[in-house]
Amino acid sequence: MNQADLSKLVSALRIAVKPKPRLFASPEGPAGRLRKLKATVTALVKYERIELNYPRAEEAQSYAERLISDAIRNGDCHKHTMEMADYWLDEKQLIHKLFKVLVPRYKEYNSSYTKLVLGPKTYPGYYAGTAILELKGNPFPALQPATQNYHYWLHNVLLGEAKREFRVAKAETNANLSEPVASKN
Amino acid sequence: MLRRVVLQTFRQGLAQSFFKRNAASLSESAVTQHPIETSEEASEKSGSKQKNGDESGNTVVVAPPEFRFMYPEFLPDPTMERRNKLKEKLERMDMLQRRSIIEIPEFYTGSIMAVTVADSNSPNKFARFVGICIQRGGSGLQAWFILRNVVDRQGVEILYEMYCPLIQKIEVLRLERRLDESLLYLRDALPEYSTFPFEMEAERRLNNSVVPINPIKVKLRPRPWLERWERQNLQGVEDLNLPQRYYDRAKEVAKPWEKYDLMLQYRKTIPAEEQEKIYAEVHSQLQQQDLKRKIKRRRGPSSEQ
Numbered sequence: 001m002n003q004a005d006l007s008k009l010v011s012a013l014r015i016a017v018k019p020k021p022r023l024f025a026s027p028e029g030p031a032g033r034l035r036k037l038k039a040t041v042t043a044l045v046k047y048e049r050i051e052l053n054y055p056r057a058e059e060a061q062s063y064a065e066r067l068i069s070d071a072i073r074n075g076d077c078h079k080h081t082m083e084m085a086d087y088w089l090d091e092k093q094l095i096h097k098l099f100k101v102l103v104p105r106y107k108e109y110n111s112s113y114t115k116l117v118l119g120p121k122t123y124p125g126y127y128a129g130t131a132i133l134e135l136k137g138n139p140f141p142a143l144q145p146a147t148q149n150y151h152y153w154l155h156n157v158l159l160g161e162a163k164r165e166f167r168v169a170k171a172e173t174n175a176n177l178s179e180p181v182a183s184k185n
Numbered sequence: 186m187l188r189r190v191v192l193q194t195f196r197q198g199l200a201q202s203f204f205k206r207n208a209a210s211l212s213e214s215a216v217t218q219h220p221i222e223t224s225e226e227a228s229e230k231s232g233s234k235q236k237n238g239d240e241s242g243n244t245v246v247v248a249p250p251e252f253r254f255m256y257p258e259f260l261p262d263p264t265m266e267r268r269n270k271l272k273e274k275l276e277r278m279d280m281l282q283r284r285s286i287i288e289i290p291e292f293y294t295g296s297i298m299a300v301t302v303a304d305s306n307s308p309n310k311f312a313r314f315v316g317i318c319i320q321r322g323g324s325g326l327q328a329w330f331i332l333r334n335v336v337d338r339q340g341v342e343i344l345y346e347m348y349c350p351l352i353q354k355i356e357v358l359r360l361e362r363r364l365d366e367s368l369l370y371l372r373d374a375l376p377e378y379s380t381f382p383f384e385m386e387a388e389r390r391l392n393n394s395v396v397p398i399n400p401i402k403v404k405l406r407p408r409p410w411l412e413r414w415e416r417q418n419l420q421g422v423e424d425l426n427l428p429q430r431y432y433d434r435a436k437e438v439a440k441p442w443e444k445y446d447l448m449l450q451y452r453k454t455i456p457a458e459e460q461e462k463i464y465a466e467v468h469s470q471l472q473q474q475d476l477k478r479k480i481k482r483r484r485g486p487s488s489e490q
Contacts, residue, residue: 001322004260004460005453006253012456019265021448031442066447073457087445 011069014112022059037063042090048138057131061114068113071103105137117143248464255291258328260455276325281470283348289355294318295363300345301354314343315383319368335380358387361399364420373410374403
């Protein structure tokens with residue numbers, strides 16, 4: 001009916017969400033698709049960093065984000081959130097991990113809770129490529145080097161100096177223009 | 186504009202804390218903003234009055250949480266391919282403008298309403314129809330509702346577009362909800378459940394804070410029906426008395442996994458932060474219009490005397 005569903009309030013996800021879900025080939029239909037994704041989400045919460053094929057990783061990322069954002073928004077006393085945690089996490093000790101470890105960890109985050117990194121392609125290998133999906137704030141060493149400080153690279157120093165000179169020159173011309181007007185007044 | 190900027194800076198802290206507060210404090214925060222004030226004044230004043238538990242201490246304009254049920258058409262169509270922020274904003278402005286001209290009261294499916302429409306073919310140039318609202322849908326300027334009544338033993342349904350310029354007056358004769366969000370099954374119910382007299386008068390509400398839910402269970406005619414009602418998990422229908430094979434088939438075609446599909450739910454709705462922004466944008470104007478109407482109504486009878 002083209003009207004937003006009002007029954008549940010959900011937090012906005014901080015990842016890019018595609019307008020249509022990815023459909024996986026599964027003989028069980030949509031139920032089988034969810035079962036596959038469930039295994040991935042459980043593994044992600046358990047191991048905090050997993051390597052898998054790209055389409056599955058991208059799809060599972062959004063489900064993991066939804067699960068965590070719901071847990072943060074509603075807490076562990078909310079019936080629907082608890083049902084979802086019970087369904088999406090196959091190993092039941094992970095429900096405790098979700099509410100007692102991940103919720104405090106991500107409460108103050110302003111960005112997404114998971115990170116998707118393109119993995120290496122092996123030749124001959126899987127066509128869609130691999131990806132590494134991880135929960136942010138995990139205890140493992142970082143996958144990518146920390147961003148470098150580029151300010152002191154020679155061309156950046158030169159460009160900065162040029163900008164400063166340009167600004168000074170412009171201010172001078174402005175001052176020269178405004179003076180005769182002031183004298184007239 | 187100021188309101189929007191303030192809201193954005195405050196949103197992150199607010200999003201988590203806001204919905205955990207109880208309804209009482211929410212309505213309180215809504216009351217603190219005086220409807221006539223301009224948006225800037227309102228946000229300043231509410232900031233000084235409002236006790237917010239967030240450490241940032243910023244000001245924010247918050248619409249009461251029941252607004253999303255009262256004015257669902259202000260939320261855009263959740264289909265992502267069709268989203269267009271500018272179009273949505275312009276439509277909201279147009280809707281408010283239209284609402285300043287005619288009163289579109291709060292109503293729900295199950296409410297009994299009367300709509301007066303300009304009609305060049307009728308002798309007095311307007312047509313009035315009374316009926317029960319059986320469905321409500323659409324978003325933005327395309328929002329609509331369907332009224333149903335039985336006239337001369339013939340079921341009649343009219344779909345009205347809420348913001349259609351032909352509509353002259355919308356009245357709510359009895360404000361209530363039913364157990365279901367869509368009452369299309371009244372088409373297959375006995376006619377007495379959707380028969381309402383045209384000379385019905387608007388009922389006075391004793392308790393304005395709560396919308397009553399009518400727990401009536403409707404009795405359907407025997408099959409054949411327009412839809413397979415046994416598959417729709419209806420609450421407001423008496424036992425259907427079908428052979429067991431119908432229920433077995435309903436179980437086979439049911440989709441029990443859909444309630445676990447978190448992204449399906451996400452794609453069907455508008456995120457809470459966005460809803461908050463939209464209602465913060467429109468609520469002061471809606472309240473202003475409401476207040477103006479109340480003052481007009483109070484003055485109306487006194488000036489006649």
